[in-house]
Ligand SMILES: Nc1ncnc2c1ncn2[C@@H]1O[C@H](COP(=O)(O)OP(=O)(O)OP(=O)(O)O)[C@@H](O)[C@H]1O
């Protein structure tokens with residue numbers, strides 16, 4: 292049994308306040324892979340401190356949409372603003388052109404991302420994973436980064452695993468390191484793409500517990516997940532995606548209780 | 564058959580100053596050409612994977628030419644060919660305490676440029692072996708291309724690059740013999756000079772073969788050390804009973820055992 296996560300954000304000096312009330316504003320986002328249209332005009336606004344859970348059938352574009360928010364994917368139409376700044380593109384003579392690599396990297400600093408398959412740096416220890424970006428990207432002093440890193444790891448229940456390599460950790464432990472790694476950058480927004488779907492059932496709880504605590508502490512989060520219990524308890528809004536579009540959205544009680552669309556009903560009956 | 568044993572032992576164990584100089588030149592040429600070739604190869608590998616199409620095409624053409632023509636032809640082309648064509652003539656460079664002759668510069672350049680093409684492919688394959696998720700995680704943390712290459716991708720690619728790099732250096736030690744054609748007095752040319760004075764071809768080529776064998780053997784030993792040391796941190800981590808091994812290991816090996 293792990294100690295329940297508590298006051299996680301205190302180790303990075305408290306909640307990094309988003310500059311804007313609208314942390315994410317996606318407007319009519321369109322994306323295709325070659326001829327395949329994957330996002331067909333997705334619009335979503337996420338406010339400060341909100342937790343939005345995205346659900347939907349496989350291939351509906353959930354992962355792609357979340358990846359567009361930190362410009363891991365280019366978009367072919369629409370705009371995405373994070374904290375009031377357009378992501379990935381700038382306006383030049385009325386047209387959108389992709390921003391420079393350096394600017395994109397700068398924008399990503401304040402957006403934390405947690406991947407389905409953890410993607411921890413294999414050649415670095417848990418602590419090494421957590422302190423890498425603060426030192427390299429933010430120019431933090433090594434001592435300071437180590438202090439913050441150890442504190443973060445302790446608060447996600449991994450104080451004793453700081454010197455372990457990813458291959459020596461269980462999936463649940465790896466994912467908690469990945470969350471600590473993202474938090475070390477003091478992000479104002481956290482993106483989670485099915486953070487528990489690669490985990491064995493007995494490890495899902497420990498990861499959800501950390502995410503629940505983050506939500507309690509006021510972190511703005513977008514979570515792709517089919518963990519209904521988590522969504523019901525933590526989400527401010529649930530968004531149902533289908534075929535590259537947002538079919539409907541609403542508070543969990545409403546969306547799970549009285550879904551407006553047949554397809555939502557059909558989808559929910561499959562996963563509940 | 565007459566094998567002059569005393570002559571053989573003499574040249575094997577009491578090499579002349581010129582011979583030792585040749586040996587030194589062989590080692591220095593190999594080390595410098597391999598180092599320059601590796602650095603150039605790294606840039607060529609990155610260029611080969613660039614998003615800029617013209618850059619990619621230029622690097623591909625370069626690799627195609629360097630791997631598709633004999634090294635011997637490249638050496639003669641760069642030293643003699645360029646000079647004959649009135650394009651470029653290598654001049655001796657004086658560094659004060661020593662002089663680097665033009666043919667040594669040309670030989671070094673040819674060996675390095677040729678090696679770069681092979682290293683480019685090796686490094687490219689090494690980079691491609693690193694899981695793309697590593698790059699994405701680094702990007703999502705705000706790392707620039709340079710940072711993620713230097714800190715995340717290349718250190719992991721090194722695992723795949725180091726064994727073939729060792730083999731390349733073994734080949735390099737022997738390929739340096741080719742610069743003898745432009746008059747660089749490395750080990751082979753020194754031997755040839757000696758044979759034309761003594762006509763003891765059999766003995767002297769036995770000696771030079773043993774010298775190369777010694778060099779490559781020493782290198783083989785060093786290489787094994789490097790690989791053992793290098794693989795340590797990652798190998799240790801992978802061997803440790805982690806999540807993957809405990810679950811997949813039991814499932815796979817358990818199934819295999821029950822079948823047997
Ligand atoms: N890199 C890619 N190249 C081509 N097609 C892609 C690529 N990534 C995703 N797709 C396609 O885009 C569509 C949406 O994929 P996406 O991964 O966003 O769906 P998802 O809703 O996250 O699904 P899942 O629940 O299975 O994770 C799918 O049809 C998928 O095959």
Ligand SMILES: [Mg+2]
Nearest residue numbers: 353354355485
């Ligand atoms: Mg997905």
